[in-house]
Amino acid sequence: MTPLMLRQLWAVVESAQAQILLNLDDSSLAQWLLRxxxxxxxxxxxxxxxxxxxxxxxxxxxxxxxEERLVPHS
Known part of the structure; x- marks a missing residue:
């Protein structure tokens, strides 16, 4: 696994809607991220x-x- 792949994975996580990341079960979320x-x-x-x-x-x-993205910060 290259550093580029890791950066791309975390970029996908950061750009994904929080609800998608929270609403899918682990297996479905892993498959979604891989897609x-x-x-x-x-x-x-x-x-x-x-x-x-x-x-x-x-x-x-x-x-x-x-979850952090969903919590309003004061």
């Missing part, structure tokens, strides 16, 4: 598997970031 990345670049099966595993390990962080 977004595949639309930007071609991924072979090894890259897809590595990204899928990485996404699953970062799922709590992804959801925390999405």
């Amino acid at each position: 977004q990345l595949k639309a930007q670049q071609s991924l072979d099966s090894d890259e897809t598997n590595m990204l899928n595993a990485y996404i699953h390990t970062k799922m709590p962080l992804i959801r925390d970031l999405a």
